[in-house]
Structure formats: structure tokens, C-alpha cells
Amino acid sequence: MGDVPSSQDSAIADATIVGSATPADLHIQSRNRHFSTAVIxxxxxxxxxxxxxxxxxxxxxxxxxxxxxxxxxxxxxxxxxxxxxxxxxxxxxxxxxxxxxxxxxxxxxxxxxxxxxxxxxxxxxxxxxxxxxxxxxxxxxxxxxxxxxxxxxxxxxxxxxxxxxxxxxxxxxxxxxxxxxxxxxxxxxxxxxxxxxxxxxxxxxxxxxxxxxxxxxxxxxxxxxxxxxxxxxxxxxxxxxxxxxxxxxxxxxxxxxxxxxxxxxxxxxxxxxxxxxxDRGLIQLAESEYEAAIMDSPEAPENITATGATMGERRKKKRLPKVA
CATH class of the missing domain: 1.20.1260 (Ferritin)
Incomplete structure (x- = not known):
């Protein structure tokens, strides 16, 4: 592959014909969610x-x-x-x-x-x-x-x-x-x-x-x-x-x-x-959806938004009993 001394600028320069680079302020982080106890x-x-x-x-x-x-x-x-x-x-x-x-x-x-x-x-x-x-x-x-x-x-x-x-x-x-x-x-x-x-x-x-x-x-x-x-x-x-x-x-x-x-x-x-x-806005949209269940938890933070609580209540109502 070869190692050419360069910074991100070299990749961006080469990318000018085929596209722009990933946003400089994007921070890719693992949220490490656990769903192992989630039952179908x-x-x-x-x-x-x-x-x-x-x-x-x-x-x-x-x-x-x-x-x-x-x-x-x-x-x-x-x-x-x-x-x-x-x-x-x-x-x-x-x-x-x-x-x-x-x-x-x-x-x-x-x-x-x-x-x-x-x-x-x-x-x-x-x-x-x-x-x-x-x-x-x-x-x-x-x-x-x-x-x-x-x-x-x-x-x-x-x-x-x-x-x-x-x-x-x-x-x-x-x-x-x-x-x-x-x-x-x-x-x-x-x-x-x-x-x-x-x-x-x-x-x-x-x-x-x-x-x-x-x-x-x-x-x-x-x-x-x-x-x-x-x-x-x-x-x-x-x-x-x-x-x-x-x-x-x-x-x-x-x-x-x-x-x-x-x-x-x-x-x-x-x-x-x-x-x-x-479309980073989709990340926040998805998080507002899958995080909403936390709103129903006794450990939920005190600064819950009215929108979040409403979403959690709506999902609680439509949740079906588990099949034995």
C-alpha cells in the first residue's frame, strides 16, 4: 500500500474530482447499546x-x-x-x-x-x-x-x-x-x-x-x-x-x-x-426515537423534554404483551 508522508489534506486534494471528505467536525463514537435481553x-x-x-x-x-x-x-x-x-x-x-x-x-x-x-x-x-x-x-x-x-x-x-x-x-x-x-x-x-x-x-x-x-x-x-x-x-x-x-x-x-x-x-x-x-440530522432523529423508552424508566434524567415523555407514553400504550 505504501506510506506517503501526508496529512488529511493530501486525501482531500486527491478527492477534489471524486468528492469531498467527511465533515471535519464529525465525531464517530460507539454508543455500545445492549439489546441482548430484548425478546422477539x-x-x-x-x-x-x-x-x-x-x-x-x-x-x-x-x-x-x-x-x-x-x-x-x-x-x-x-x-x-x-x-x-x-x-x-x-x-x-x-x-x-x-x-x-x-x-x-x-x-x-x-x-x-x-x-x-x-x-x-x-x-x-x-x-x-x-x-x-x-x-x-x-x-x-x-x-x-x-x-x-x-x-x-x-x-x-x-x-x-x-x-x-x-x-x-x-x-x-x-x-x-x-x-x-x-x-x-x-x-x-x-x-x-x-x-x-x-x-x-x-x-x-x-x-x-x-x-x-x-x-x-x-x-x-x-x-x-x-x-x-x-x-x-x-x-x-x-x-x-x-x-x-x-x-x-x-x-x-x-x-x-x-x-x-x-x-x-x-x-x-x-x-x-x-x-x-x-444527513447528520437523521442521527439525532433516530436517537430521539430509540432513546424515548428511557423516559419511562425510574432512572430517567430530570430534564426530560415534554416531547420525549409524550413519545415514551405513546409507545408504552401500543406495546403488546410478550408471547409465552
């Missing part, structure tokens, strides 16, 4: 919707191994990047480690509702092993592409409350917390990619990242869809009912595939950088 109250935990539940369950299967892989890749660049980016990588690794931990707990909860995740996990392992056998720079661009996919989905999950409407309360909080941190570190892999390819021509960089994004996206869509239909079949839904039901969910309402298509295309534009859209 219903097998179809997303508002009783089998399609939404299958979608998020299949997505969750990817996180423990996938995020462990991302950490492994970026840590190999940590000692060779400018100091600011090195700090961001450390924050990224801390966040992803906690995400992996919490989704391991979540996935165990899925299995306890009588879903078999074996085939989904093996398919993921095969993909990660394949990418892991590539040269490190290709592992990095694959990580960069997957981090963009994760970030645009995370933003969509926070912006559109329809995704977790009537979902099990603890699981909704977990997903919003995870999404907020994905938004917060969305530029780290891309800035690492810019630094690692600082000696490349802008055209070579663009061709490489664009080709990988198409390849990664097709594989991601194919494998997640296959996993979703595996879970739907285990839930008693197959054939045309499964296809039409999931197509409506993915493309009509709440439409996670359709609504993230525009942000996906931005990756291919000249001057792209994940932080060209400053």
Missing part, C-alpha cells in the same frame, strides 16, 4: 407483516460476518492513513464490533422462533470467502460499495417510519440505533478508498468502483432475495403469494428497494462522496 415478541415481529419481517431477518443474518469482514479490511489501512482518518477508522471498528454483537443476539432470537438460518449463513460465508481471497485493494472497494448500500438503507429506515410501524418495541429501537451509526460512519470506507487509490487517475478509480458497485449490488439483491424467500417459505408463504407479496412490499409500500434506488445511483456521479448529503 412475535414471529412476524414487524407489525405482523411476514414480508417485512423476512426482509429484516435476512438482512440481519449478513451483519455479524459482514461487519467483521469490514473491520478486518479497514484495520489493515489504519496505520497508513492520515491521523483524522485513522481516528475515524477506530470509531468505525468500535461501532461495527457492537453491531455484530447485537445482531448475533438478534439472530439467535430469530432461530428461537423456529427459523432455520443455516442456508442463509452458508451463502453469506461463501460470498465473504470469495471476496476475502481477492487482493486487499479489491476487498476495500467491495467494502466501500457495501457500506454505501448499508448507509442508504439506514437513512431510509430512519426517514420513513413506515418500516417499523407497530414493530416489536425493543427490536425497533435496536434497528434505529444501528441505522444511526451506519449514517454516522458512512464516509469512512470511502475516504479510506480515496487514500488507498490516491496515486490512481480519477478515471481508473471511477471505473473500478462503478464496476464493483454493479457487481456487488446484483449479488446483494440476488442473495438477500433468495434468503427472504427461504424465510417466507418457512413461514408458510411460497409461490405467487410470496412473489407478489414481497414485490408489493419492496417496490410499492413501504418500498425499501424503490426508495433507495435514487441514492444508489448517486454513487456513479462525478464528484460523489457519501457526505455530499449531510
Amino acid at each position: 415478541e412475535r414471529r412476524r415481529w414487524v407489525g405482523g407483516d411476514p414480508y417485512a419481517s423476512a426482509f429484516f431477518n435476512a438482512l440481519s443474518v449478513t451483519f455479524p460476518k459482514g461487519e467483521t469482514f469490514f473491520m478486518k479490511v479497514l484495520k489493515q489501512y489504519r496505520d497508513e492513513v492520515p491521523e483524522k482518518l485513522a481516528r475515524e477508522i477506530r470509531g468505525f471498528v468500535q461501532q461495527e464490533a457492537v453491531h455484530s454483537r447485537e445482531h448475533l443476539f438478534f439472530n439467535k432470537q430469530i432461530e428461537q422462533t423456529d427459523f432455520d438460518l443455516t442456508r442463509l449463513e452458508q451463502a453469506l460465508t461463501d460470498v465473504i470467502d470469495k471476496i476475502g481471497n481477492m487482493p486487499l485493494i479489491r476487498q476495500l472497494v467491495a467494502t466501500t460499495c457495501l457500506e454505501h448500500l448499508t448507509a442508504i438503507m439506514a437513512a431510509e429506515f430512519i426517514e420513513n417510519p413506515a418500516h417499523f410501524r407497530d414493530a416489536d418495541e425493543e427490536q425497533r429501537k435496536m434497528w434505529l440505533w444501528h441505522a444511526s451509526e451506519e449514517v454516522e460512519h458512512k464516509g469512512v470506507a470511502y475516504d479510506t478508498w480515496l487514500h488507498a487509490t490516491r496515486d490512481w487517475s480519477p478515471m481508473k478509480r471511477w471505473i473500478t468502483q462503478s464496476a464493483f458497485m454493479i457487481r456487488i449490488s446484483l449479488g446483494f439483491a440476488k442473495n438477500r432475495t433468495k434468503g427472504i424467500f427461504d424465510l417466507l417459505k418457512q413461514d408458510g408463504i411460497s409461490g405467487p403469494r410470496a412473489w407478489f407479496g414481497f414485490a408489493h412490499y419492496a417496490l410499492v409500500s413501504p418500498a425499501p428497494f424503490r426508495r433507495t434506488l435514487g441514492p444508489w445511483f448517486l454513487f456513479f456521479l462525478p464528484g460523489f462522496h457519501p457526505w455530499n448529503k449531510d
